[in-house]
Amino acid sequence: MAKSPITPQVESYLKLNHKLFTHKKLAEEIGCCLETVRRALVRLDLEVIYGAKYQRRAAPLKWSRPCITCGCVKKRPKMQFKCAACHDRERDADKHQPCRREVTVTLPRLEQNYVQSEN
Numbered sequence: 001m002a003k004s005p006i007t008p009q010v011e012s013y014l015k016l017n018h019k020l021f022t023h024k025k026l027a028e029e030i031g032c033c034l035e036t037v038r039r040a041l042v043r044l045d046l047e048v049i050y051g052a053k054y055q056r057r058a059a060p061l062k063w064s065r066p067c068i069t070c071g072c073v074k075k076r077p078k079m080q081f082k083c084a085a086c087h088d089r090e091r092d093a094d095k096h097q098p099c100r101r102e103v104t105v106t107l108p109r110l111e112q113n114y115v116q117s118e119n
């Protein structure tokens with residue numbers, strides 16, 4: 001794969017000059033294609049370019065489905081069934097009530113008469 005033409009030097013160049021020249025002019029200056037300039041500008045948060053191919057990531061989907069614990073309908077990430085408050089409450093509850101595991105250790109016992117006979 002070819003090395004990216006957007007070196008740190010080019011990045012600083014873009015930061016200083018992206019408002020002064022057109023993207024086409026910038027591309028000519030750098031010696032790369034227009035698309036590369038646009039992608040770099042989006043990546044460096046210098047410019048917002050609308051268009052699916054320049055989007056870095058889609059906004060996370062949210063829903064306002066009632067929380068299964070308290071019924072709160074505040075928006076939260078999709079597929080999260082409980083609100084943040086309930087999540088925290090449950091996490092804290094877990095912390096205060098660590099699962100109690102009954103551990104019974106049975107040690108072998110010496111027979112009473114065995115001990116007596118030895119003495």
Ligand SMILES: [Zn+2]
Nearest residue numbers: 067070083086
């Ligand atoms: Zn809740």
